[in-house]
Amino acid sequence: MEKNTVKVEGLWFSREMIVIKAEHKLFRVPAGILSARSSVFSDMMAFPQPLDEERIDGTPVLLVQDTADGFDAFLRAVYDTSFFMPAPAPVDLFTALSILRLSHKYDIQYLHRRALDHLVVDGWYHQTYRGAQFSARRADNPDVHLRVIAQSSPINALSVISAATEVNALWFLPYAYYCASTFSCNTLLAASTTETQPYVQRCLLSHAALLRATVSANQFLATRCRKEMCRDLLECRLSDFFASVVAGSCPNPLADSVVDLKVEGICDSCYENTVIQQHEAVCTFWEDLPQLYGLPSWADLHLMKCVAMGPEDDVAGEGT
Numbered sequence: 564m565e566k567n568t569v570k571v572e573g574l575w576f577s578r579e580m581i582v583i584k585a586e587h588k589l590f591r592v593p594a595g596i597l598s599a600r601s602s603v604f605s606d607m608m609a610f611p612q613p614l615d616e617e618r619i620d621g622t623p624v625l626l627v628q629d630t631a632d633g634f635d636a637f638l639r640a641v642y643d644t645s646f647f648m649p650a651p652a653p654v655d656l657f658t659a660l661s662i663l664r665l666s667h668k669y670d671i672q673y674l675h676r677r678a679l680d681h682l683v684v685d686g687w688y689h690q691t692y693r694g695a696q697f698s699a700r701r702a703d704n705p706d707v708h709l710r711v712i713a714q715s716s717p718i719n720a721l722s723v724i725s726a727a728t729e730v731n732a733l734w735f736l737p738y739a740y741y742c743a744s745t746f747s748c749n750t751l752l753a754a755s756t757t758e759t760q761p762y763v764q765r766c767l768l769s770h771a772a773l774l775r776a777t778v779s780a781n782q783f784l785a786t787r788c789r790k791e792m793c794r795d796l797l798e799c800r801l802s803d804f805f806a807s808v809v810a811g812s813c814p815n816p817l818a819d820s821v822v823d824l825k826v827e828g829i830c831d832s833c834y835e836n837t838v839i840q841q842h843e844a845v846c847t848f849w850e851d852l853p854q855l856y857g858l859p860s861w862a863d864l865h866l867m868k869c870v871a872m873g874p875e876d877d878v879a880g881e882g883t
Contacts, residue, residue, distance in 0.1 A: 581608065582624045583638075586631035590638055591622065600641055603669040629668075633661035640666075640674055649677055650684040656719055659685070660726040667730040679732060679872055687723055687735045690865050692817070692849035717743040717751055717766075721759040728762075732871065734864040740856045744769045745815045765856060772855055773814035780816045780844040816848050 581594040598605040607625065617624040627634060636658045640647035647654060647662055663678035682688065720743035727735040743751065744766040755763040853860055859867075 580622050582619050582622045583634070584624050584626050585629050585634035588631040588635060589619065589624075590634070591619075592638060592642060597641060601669040601671050629665060630661075632657075633665060636661040637665040637669075637674075641671065647674070647677065650680040654681055656685070656722065660722055663732075664726050664729055675730070676872065682723065682727075682732075682735055683872075687727075687739055688868065689738055690861055692846050717746045717754050721754060721762055724762045725759055732867075733858060734868040736858055737853045737856060737861075737864070740766060740769070741773075741817070741852060744773055745813050747813050769855055770814060773816060776816035776848045777814045777818075780841055780848060782844075817845060 577593075577595040579594045580591055581597065583590045583592070594608055598608055629637075636647075640662050647658065659678050659681045662674055663682070666672070666674035666678060720739045723735055723739040724743065727733065727739065740762070743762070746754075746766075748767055748770070751763050751766055850861065853864060858864065
């Protein structure tokens with residue numbers, strides 16, 4: 564090495580490798596890079612290793628209590644810059660939640676923030692109820708609503724609840740709880756695990772409240788209008804439509820039921836009136852949603868989000 568050259572601090576990594584074992588998977592990675600990214604791993608690797616410690620190819624094995632697949636996704640995010648790109652780049656929910664949990668556990672702040680951004684862009688956080696539809700899931704699939712993507716199973720919503728609770732990202736919980744609660748009792752119980760059982764119980768307890776809210780949000784549909792008040796002579800079928808909405812298998816007060824009224828033959832005057840009334844009723848329900856699940860108010864949740872992620876930013880988009 565030349566006399567005047569210096570090693571740049573933070574960009575001079577050791578050649579030492581480390582083997583990490585998570586369940587049945589082994590990972591052999593440069594120790595210096597992981598130590599630079601994570602203060603937790605830096606502290607763990609600073610401790611002297613026991614003489615009888617397991618070794619592979621002469622390298623000590625570090626055992627972590629994480630799922631193999633989750634830790635796999637986490638390490639790929641650390642070492643492969645193309646694996647977990649910033650939002651709105653596509654990423655599956657399992658990957659985002661695994662990185663959210665483990666970046667919080669091992670203190671890698673930039674990955675943690677990136678995972679939070681993905682959940683916001685994916686539509687799991689909305690501070691207000693804006694009209695008939697929430698923001699779309701992705702720019703490459705603008706016609707698919709988050710609720711449609713998750714409707715075959717409550718596992719996605721329960722997974723978000725579990726991860727957000729673990730990392731104290733409580734602002735994601737109201738809508739995630741709501742999505743899970745719109746499934747039937749049998750479907751929720753079938754999806755329940757030891758980890759998600761408390762969340763499933765809370766969803767089941769909310770069913771009565773969601774049913775009442777569904778009736779409240781659509782109760783104005785139960786009264787037929789007077790023909791002389793209509794702009795045409797078509798007989799409105801509001802009461803029939805109300806019965807079909809309330810008799811649905813799962814309560815869903817946020818469902819955009821008025822969009823189907825034109826098909827039902829409703830007159831223009833009543834259609835305009837129902838859009839206004841349903842929107843007002845749903846907004847009232849939305850404001851009370853956190854309280855239904857024992858959570859802080861939307862104002863407090865939004866403040867928590869701003870502290871963790873900064874004030875309104877471009878990533879949040881229509882999620883706020």
